Amino acid sequence: MTSTRLTRFFAALITGAALTAGAVAQTNTELTPGEVRKVDTAASKLTIKHGDIKNLDMPAMTMVFQVRDPALLAKVKAGDAVRFHAERGDGTYIVTSLEVVKK
Numbered sequence: 001m002t003s004t005r006l007t008r009f010f011a012a013l014i015t016g017a018a019l020t021a022g023a024v025a026q027t028n029t030e031l032t033p034g035e036v037r038k039v040d041t042a043a044s045k046l047t048i049k050h051g052d053i054k055n056l057d058m059p060a061m062t063m064v065f066q067v068r069d070p071a072l073l074a075k076v077k078a079g080d081a082v083r084f085h086a087e088r089g090d091g092t093y094i095v096t097s098l099e100v101v102k103k
């Protein structure tokens with residue numbers, strides 16, 4: 001490879017990596033609508049009746065989530081409409097971000 005071709009090669013590589021990173025970031029912030037059914041502060045768990053979670057390929061249901069940051073629990077109470085992001089964790093599902101939907 002000449003140095004010009006090498007430069008082009010790396011430019012393409014960097015562009016590709018940037019595009020991939022952008023797509024991943026978008027997936028990681030996808031929010032799912034839900035309704036809080038139970039807040040378990042002692043165990044850092046939330047029971048949420050949720051809609052389809054596209055990034056987890058999960059249909060709508062009511063289930064228990066672990067919460068990554070226990071401080072999130074202080075923001076919600078049973079009955080609150082929320083939008084949240086969850087990820088597959090170590091044998092469980094983990095809420096990584098959560099916001100209350102204002103009525």
Ligand SMILES: [Cu+2]
Binds near residue numbers: 059062
């Ligand atoms: Cu579920």
